[in-house]
Amino acid sequence: MDSSLFFGLSTMAYISAMMVYFTYVAFKKSQIGVIATGITIIGFISQTFAIIMRWKEFADLSGMGFLRSAPLTNLYESMVFFVWCLILGYLIIEFKFKNRSFGAFITPIAGLALAFIDLTGVSKEIQPLVPALKSNWLLAHVTMSFIAYAAFSMSFSTGLMYLITTTEKRSESAYIFWTITLGLFAVLLVSMGIDFFTFKVKVRPEIFIHSYLFRTSFLHSSSVINIISYVLAIAALVLVWRYGYILRTVITKFNVTPDMLDEITYRSIAVGFPIFTLGGLIFGAIWADQAWGVYWSWDPKETWSLITWFIYAFYLHSRMIRGWKGKKVAIVAVMGFMAVIFTYLGVNLLLSGLHAYGSR
Amino acid sequence: MEQQKNNTIADKIWDFLSSVKLAIVIFALISLTSIIGTILEQKGDPERNLEILTRLFGKFLAPTLFTVSEKLGFMDMYHSWWFTGLLVLFSVNLVICSLDRLPRIWKLVHEPIGPLPEENLRKFVISREITIKGKPDTVKDTVASALRKARFHAGEVQEEKDWMFYAQRGKYSRLGVFITHFSILIILIGAMIGIRFGFKGYLNLPEGDVSNVALSGTDREVPFGFEIRCDNFNVDFYGRSDMPKEYRSWLTVIKNGREILRKSIAVNDPLTYEGITFYQSSYGIVPGSLGQGIFVFNTISRDGKSTTVNPRLGESFQVSGTALTAKIIDFSPALRIDEHGHAATYANQMSNPAVFIEFSEGGKNPFSGWILKRHPETWQLPDGSRVEFIDYWGVEFTGLQVRKDPGVWVVYFGCISMSLGLFIAFFMSHRRLWIKVVEEKNTSRVIIGATANKNRAAFERKIDKILSILGKQQEGGK
Numbered sequence: 081m082d083s084s085l086f087f088g089l090s091t092m093a094y095i096s097a098m099m100v101y102f103t104y105v106a107f108k109k110s111q112i113g114v115i116a117t118g119i120t121i122i123g124f125i126s127q128t129f130a131i132i133m134r135w136k137e138f139a140d141l142s143g144m145g146f147l148r149s150a151p152l153t154n155l156y157e158s159m160v161f162f163v164w165c166l167i168l169g170y171l172i173i174e175f176k177f178k179n180r181s182f183g184a185f186i187t188p189i190a191g192l193a194l195a196f197i198d199l200t201g202v203s204k205e206i207q208p209l210v211p212a213l214k215s216n217w218l219l220a221h222v223t224m225s226f227i228a229y230a231a232f233s234m235s236f237s238t239g240l241m242y243l244i245t246t247t248e249k250r251s252e253s254a255y256i257f258w259t260i261t262l263g264l265f266a267v268l269l270v271s272m273g274i275d276f277f278t279f280k281v282k283v284r285p286e287i288f289i290h291s292y293l294f295r296t297s298f299l300h301s302s303s304v305i306n307i308i309s310y311v312l313a314i315a316a317l318v319l320v321w322r323y324g325y326i327l328r329t330v331i332t333k334f335n336v337t338p339d340m341l342d343e344i345t346y347r348s349i350a351v352g353f354p355i356f357t358l359g360g361l362i363f364g365a366i367w368a369d370q371a372w373g374v375y376w377s378w379d380p381k382e383t384w385s386l387i388t389w390f391i392y393a394f395y396l397h398s399r400m401i402r403g404w405k406g407k408k409v410a411i412v413a414v415m416g417f418m419a420v421i422f423t424y425l426g427v428n429l430l431l432s433g434l435h436a437y438g439s440r
Numbered sequence: 441m442e443q444q445k446n447n448t449i450a451d452k453i454w455d456f457l458s459s460v461k462l463a464i465v466i467f468a469l470i471s472l473t474s475i476i477g478t479i480l481e482q483k484g485d486p487e488r489n490l491e492i493l494t495r496l497f498g499k500f501l502a503p504t505l506f507t508v509s510e511k512l513g514f515m516d517m518y519h520s521w522w523f524t525g526l527l528v529l530f531s532v533n534l535v536i537c538s539l540d541r542l543p544r545i546w547k548l549v550h551e552p553i554g555p556l557p558e559e560n561l562r563k564f565v566i567s568r569e570i571t572i573k574g575k576p577d578t579v580k581d582t583v584a585s586a587l588r589k590a591r592f593h594a595g596e597v598q599e600e601k602d603w604m605f606y607a608q609r610g611k612y613s614r615l616g617v618f619i620t621h622f623s624i625l626i627i628l629i630g631a632m633i634g635i636r637f638g639f640k641g642y643l644n645l646p647e648g649d650v651s652n653v654a655l656s657g658t659d660r661e662v663p664f665g666f667e668i669r670c671d672n673f674n675v676d677f678y679g680r681s682d683m684p685k686e687y688r689s690w691l692t693v694i695k696n697g698r699e700i701l702r703k704s705i706a707v708n709d710p711l712t713y714e715g716i717t718f719y720q721s722s723y724g725i726v727p728g729s730l731g732q733g734i735f736v737f738n739t740i741s742r743d744g745k746s747t748t749v750n751p752r753l754g755e756s757f758q759v760s761g762t763a764l765t766a767k768i769i770d771f772s773p774a775l776r777i778d779e780h781g782h783a784a785t786y787a788n789q790m791s792n793p794a795v796f797i798e799f800s801e802g803g804k805n806p807f808s809g810w811i812l813k814r815h816p817e818t819w820q821l822p823d824g825s826r827v828e829f830i831d832y833w834g835v836e837f838t839g840l841q842v843r844k845d846p847g848v849w850v851v852y853f854g855c856i857s858m859s860l861g862l863f864i865a866f867f868m869s870h871r872r873l874w875i876k877v878v879e880e881k882n883t884s885r886v887i888i889g890a891t892a893n894k895n896r897a898a899f900e901r902k903i904d905k906i907l908s909i910l911g912k913q914q915e916g917g918k
């Protein structure tokens with residue numbers, strides 16, 4: 081028996097929980113809701129098991145002691161931990177607010193993230209650590225960063241839901257913002273999916289982005305296909321914009337009031353922000369200081385986490401001092417999470433294509 | 441804000457610098473310009489940056505964009521005058537914003553809490569009312585003990601037959617935000633101390649060499665006031681791969697000709713002496729030195745007698761306990777045998793050091809071959825004796841980051857106080873409550889009014905807990 085069995089089990093549990101949550105939202109039968117929560121908890125427990133086992137496997141293999149062998153050292157492991165934090169956060173919210181409907185929003189993120197790692201060629205092997213990562217700071221820095229990321233992604237979902245439920249007119253800027261955001265996400269995912277199925281390659285994500293990404297659509301060698309892709313993408317955006325209200329009717333079925341969404345958005349950021357400051361920025365700086373003798377060097381990862389920090393600081397200030405509420409701050413919360421995604425994935429995957437980051 | 445229109449220039453400047461709008465503009469400017477700095481390689485090769493711009497904006501626009509961004513200092517933007525200016529403006533805004541709000545908050549913190557009229561209690565967002573059996577004189581004790589249990593030190597006054605309690609907790613939590621803001625300032629001050637009184641440099645120190653300076657920037661030499669010597673350098677790899685597991689330098693600090701301190705350093709484990717810290721950062725082969733090093737071999741005879749020898753390339757040595765003479769013919773820092781059986785060097789690092797040795801005995805050459813440092817199975821000779829390849833010394837250099845930063849403790853202090861400030865600001869709140877016990881016929885009415893500046897729901901739960909204690913006490917009492 082090894083960790084991969086339990087990882088597989090948790091992925092399946094989250095995906096089936098997603099379907100049960102959907103059914104629950106559609107039929108509103110409380111028994112179905114209980115089943116959905118049960119499946120999520122089973123998935124969470126088996127994922128916890130899997131993480132602990134992988135931790136132990138890594139400790140046995142590396143002989144570095146338990147504290148330094150936290151399974152948080154590559155894209156795959158960090159993604160798994162992110163999902164774990166997200167589900168934990170969701171279960172807490174479900175318990176506190178006695179509302180199951182968010183499950184229909186959160187479990188897809190969890191299931192998709194895990195399925196995404198399975199589909200792409202992200203290496204699942206336990207990899208030996210480069211010397212710079214051998215530090216006690218690894219555990220503190222990475223766990224706290226990801227707890228904060230999970231809190232931020234919660235605020236992203238509720239912020240987006242808030243925008244979806246409160247915007248009425250198509251000419252409203254908040255409506256245009258969320259439809260375009262959602263539309264762009266959809267276009268990106270679909271075109272990446274087409275790339276995967278066309279090339280059927282399993283390579284490291286850096287290589288995929290460098291030499292395959294969008295080669296079936298926006299970057300295809302034939303300019304006709306380029307133009308068609310752009311036209312289709314714009315058409316998709318217009319479509320989401322035109323029929324976005326359908327989503328609103330779906331979410332109003334969730335039984336959540338905008339006030340509650342606003343409250344959860346704020347609370348998640350209020351929890352995530354101090355944790356991110358301490359674990360992400362401060363611990364990261366102390367670690368860099370120990371490893372390289374520079375606590376701040378304006379490298380892309382540091383700079384992007386500072387940008388993320390500024391956006392959430394902006395959210396908190398505009399809410400607390402300027403008394404902004406509702407749509408304006410919800411937009412900021414959504415943008416904050418985009419910066420989080422870029423800090424986590426974009427810097428390593430996209431900017432490293434521009435210049436070799438992480439070589440030091 | 442109720443304040444009269446200020447018209448002097450000083451007031452206008454103050455208002456401008458203390459505005460949240462300015463803070464937002466600075467947030468946005470720092471973020472947006474920083475994004476450009478993460479795309480363009482900082483202090484990088486101009487051609488690489490031109491290439492990046494070409495990839496992003498096409499051949500046509502790239503040269504113009506390149507000239508523009510070079511003029512604006514985007515190639516080293518975090519050290520440019522305007523980015524420094526933004527950071528200064530940011531700190532000024534931070535200070536003035538905080539000072540502008542401090543008096544009001546200070547008043548809130550120090551305002552003593554006192555009794556309130558009954559009708560005011562009902563106006564609070566958190567407001568409760570219950571009726572309890574018993575006269576106020578007895579109920580009051582129950583209330584006082586419930587408040588003590590909830591860890592509120594309440595003041596109490598008698599108003600005719602009624603009683604009034606008032607209490608507050610966490611009033612200093614209102615200062616958390618100021619602690620946070622001033623911590624940012626402390627961190628920036630620490631950074632400035634580091635820039636002004638410290639230095640960052642690097643030093644590529646070959647094994648066996650001594651140096652008393654590091655290079656800072658392109659060619660500025662910074663003296664240490666002592667000497668540092670690299671006694672040895674070694675890389676451990678993961679299994680058979682070329683992935684380094686750990687690299688370590690053995691350093692000695694020498695002052696006035698005396699050895700003061702010896703320490704081996706590795707990544708994440710630096711050496712500090714007199715405020716100067718040496719970090720293990722990289723390594724490599726000293727150019728032109730490949731033939732100049734000294735080998736360290738352990739030769740072991742069949743009956744286990746071992747001798748250490750230190751020959752150089754081209755020299756010969758005796759294998760202990762035998763009549764074998766070994767001559768070192770060739771050396772490769774990274775040996776690979778290709779599919780045709782030819783030996784080749786595949787890297788310019790000491791990834792797989794190998795030495796070709798020809799053994800002879802009384803004019804005959806019985807055997808010869810490659811001996812690899814990382815492959816002990818090649819150490820075994822056909823006649824049963826062994827030649828262990830321990831090291832090839834004096835060829836590699838250790839790449840050290842050298843830093844002196846007297847401000848780092850200020851920065852750390854700022855980090856600690858910032859964490860503290862954030863914790864106070866987000867997880868603690870100023871809670872105030874008033875309880876009035878009013879006499880009715882045979883019972884007492886208890887009215888609670890309460891307020892919290894943050895996390896009201898949690899305080900509401902606490903109030904309900906106090907209420908449930910009151911309810912229970914009363915049942916138990918009767």
